[in-house]
Amino acid sequence: MTNFLLKALSTTKNRTAHGRRGAALYGGRDAHRYTRENHALCVKIDYEESEEDGATCSVCWNPPFETIGASYALEYLGCLVMNADVTSQPGGGPMKDDSAALNDPLHCLSDHPGPSRSAARWIKRFLDCNPFYLISAALLLYGFYLVSVDPNFLRQEISQLFFNFTALQFYEALLVITAIFLVRKRIWYDSTLLVGVENLLVLVPFILISQAALIEIRWVWAMCLVAGAAVVVRSSALKRFVSELNFPTRLIQIGLVVLVVNVLLPLTYRILHEFKIGKLPTTGAAYLTNEFAWLLLLPMLCALANFVPARSANGNLLPQRFWIPPGLFSLWVIGTIVHLYCLGYVYDFALRGELVAPTAWVLVWVLYHRLKEFVPGLNRLWERSLIVLPLAATLIGVSEPGNEVFLFLTILNVAIYGRLSVLRTDRFTRHLLLISLLALIAGLPDDWACNLIPEFTRAKCIAASTAIYFVLLAAFSRNPKVGLLGALMVGLTVMSVLASHSGLHWGIQSALAFLLVQSLRWTDNQHEGTGAVRLLASIGWVAHTFWWIQDGGAFWMACAVSVPVLGIYFVARWLGGKWGSVLVPISAGIVLLSGPGSSGAGSLHSTPSGLLAVIGSFLLFGVGTCAALTKRRWLH
Numbered sequence: 001m002t003n004f005l006l007k008a009l010s011t012t013k014n015r016t017a018h019g020r021r022g023a024a025l026y027g028g029r030d031a032h033r034y035t036r037e038n039h040a041l042c043v044k045i046d047y048e049e050s051e052e053d054g055a056t057c058s059v060c061w062n063p064p065f066e067t068i069g070a071s072y073a074l075e076y077l078g079c080l081v082m083n084a085d086v087t088s089q090p091g092g093g094p095m096k097d098d099s100a101a102l103n104d105p106l107h108c109l110s111d112h113p114g115p116s117r118s119a120a121r122w123i124k125r126f127l128d129c130n131p132f133y134l135i136s137a138a139l140l141l142y143g144f145y146l147v148s149v150d151p152n153f154l155r156q157e158i159s160q161l162f163f164n165f166t167a168l169q170f171y172e173a174l175l176v177i178t179a180i181f182l183v184r185k186r187i188w189y190d191s192t193l194l195v196g197v198e199n200l201l202v203l204v205p206f207i208l209i210s211q212a213a214l215i216e217i218r219w220v221w222a223m224c225l226v227a228g229a230a231v232v233v234r235s236s237a238l239k240r241f242v243s244e245l246n247f248p249t250r251l252i253q254i255g256l257v258v259l260v261v262n263v264l265l266p267l268t269y270r271i272l273h274e275f276k277i278g279k280l281p282t283t284g285a286a287y288l289t290n291e292f293a294w295l296l297l298l299p300m301l302c303a304l305a306n307f308v309p310a311r312s313a314n315g316n317l318l319p320q321r322f323w324i325p326p327g328l329f330s331l332w333v334i335g336t337i338v339h340l341y342c343l344g345y346v347y348d349f350a351l352r353g354e355l356v357a358p359t360a361w362v363l364v365w366v367l368y369h370r371l372k373e374f375v376p377g378l379n380r381l382w383e384r385s386l387i388v389l390p391l392a393a394t395l396i397g398v399s400e401p402g403n404e405v406f407l408f409l410t411i412l413n414v415a416i417y418g419r420l421s422v423l424r425t426d427r428f429t430r431h432l433l434l435i436s437l438l439a440l441i442a443g444l445p446d447d448w449a450c451n452l453i454p455e456f457t458r459a460k461c462i463a464a465s466t467a468i469y470f471v472l473l474a475a476f477s478r479n480p481k482v483g484l485l486g487a488l489m490v491g492l493t494v495m496s497v498l499a500s501h502s503g504l505h506w507g508i509q510s511a512l513a514f515l516l517v518q519s520l521r522w523t524d525n526q527h528e529g530t531g532a533v534r535l536l537a538s539i540g541w542v543a544h545t546f547w548w549i550q551d552g553g554a555f556w557m558a559c560a561v562s563v564p565v566l567g568i569y570f571v572a573r574w575l576g577g578k579w580g581s582v583l584v585p586i587s588a589g590i591v592l593l594s595g596p597g598s599s600g601a602g603s604l605h606s607t608p609s610g611l612l613a614v615i616g617s618f619l620l621f622g623v624g625t626c627a628a629l630t631k632r633r634w635l636h
Helices: 002-014 016-025 063-081 099-103 117-128 132-149 157-184 188-201 204-211 217-241 249-275 285-307 324-346 353-374 380-397 404-423 427-442 446-452 458-475 480-498 501-521 530-550 555-576 583-592 594-606 609-635
Strands: 031-038 043-050 054-061
Touching: 132 157, 132 188, 132 204, 157 188, 157 204, 157 217, 188 217, 188 324, 204 217, 204 249, 204 324, 217 249, 249 285, 249 324, 285 324, 285 353, 324 353, 353 380, 353 404, 380 404, 380 427, 404 427, 427 458, 458 480, 458 501, 480 501, 480 530, 501 530, 501 555, 501 583, 530 555, 530 583, 530 594, 555 583, 583 594
Parallel strands: none
Antiparallel strands: 031 043, 043 054
16 A cells, blocks of 8 residues: 555656645745644655655554545545646646645545544444343343233243243353354454353342242252253353353352352242241241351352452453453352342341341452452552451441441451551551451440440440540650640540549549650650640649549549559550659559558548648658759759
8 A cells, every 4th residue: 555655656756837836835946745644534644755856655544544544545645646737626627726725735634524433433332342232131131020020921920930931041041152153253252241141140040930939849949950050051161162261160169159059049948938937037947047148158158259260361362351250250249149139038038237247348358358469550549448448348237236247247357457467567557456446345235335334325335436546546646735635535535434423533533644644755855845744744643633532532443543554654664765754653653552641641630730740841851852853854
């Protein structure tokens, strides 16, 4: 084609009138060069004429539009070669006196009439997807529905079932045969689409059997076995005659497990239906079987996704793509879920949120675990979004009668997040671990918590868990302002949970103790007044402790607050390698001795006043000396 264009354009060298006229028009006397690109028509023509080298032309077009580009290029050749006189236009006849047309030898390209390429492109894309197969499958299922509700056609339920079952088996066999035929013709997209439709419908026969709840058990046995055998035959045919299909042996083994489960489900529900009493039962073998199927069996089937091979085939053909095995497994899981839902609907079992929670939890963890194998370049934002989903999936298991499913899934989340926190240094995972721990506390059964806290309510527990999360965030901060907010939140949370007279004292004690412990992380030289805040907190803690003891507080109450403070102080010294402020252990020691000190103060009433004054003088002298030695440290 290119040789033809160059040969044709070389004839323009002898057309001196045309060449010189064009050279004058384009600003050169000895050379004529013109380049035109038309991206919409996907053609580029580069024409150059000189007295020394003659005329050269290059035409380029994109391969998908080769026919269009060639036709327009030939039309341009007609403009140059077929017209001996520059005053004649490409189609013949006198040329219009139009400077734009004269200055544009390729005006025939821009003015060429053409169809609406945008609409045509969308229509071609739509037809290229071949939606007729999908519409055909949907129409088949809709026809089954119409047959089952039509009172004038096949009035008996067993006849309707036989008709739908036979038509579906014939349709699925037709899908497989047509797919094999198209593979022989090397039509990859449509054959792969038929394989997908076949796997989408592979479990529909068992759903049809489940819909017929009142047929005889022997017919259920026969039809389930026939449907299972038909699936094995069709899958074997695809494996044997479509060698290009990415259908590895491990995926076949997983498919057999899914098939056996779907064969046994209609049989089990139909047999246990004979012993079921009433509608929407909450006890009995049938009810427990339905609970087992949703809470354990279905999540186990979903967990098989961890064994689906990834990138098991190498090839550029569509049936060889790496996403074929997970795609087929996803269709099987969807079919099993629909099948189980239909069984519950037919046999009158209520579908509750906690029944779906384990399956959703397993699926999101599998998605997080396997997605990196199929999408290696997954960014950090997507990874964090996926790792949060298991935490949200547990909320589906929250129910009114109890939170057993929620608690079980939350315990598993704690174990998994804990392992991930150990294996990696990501703080985000540690936050999720902390949230899971607090969610576990918030989900404790009411009767468990009421034995410990009489004023316990579910709302208080959830609010307390949320507050604890933010308090722990504040505990690891080095900002004194954040520490003050954390102490305030601690006090309010304790007061609201206990909601009693002693709750006020517990709240004040907890807030002041938290502030002193959190002050061990402060950097005093970066924040002004931190020493004064620590001193006021110490004095306030000691003063409130004596007030609490006088108000009826027991000795163990003061110990319950002061002992953890002393323990944290020495652990921080061991981990950090340096001592914190001495005000923390001193105030904690005084609080610890407040009980014996209070009982000893009672005996001071019988002590002479003069002796007490002398002892007090010496004590104040010692306090003044300590203040003089440490004043610069705790004030700055």
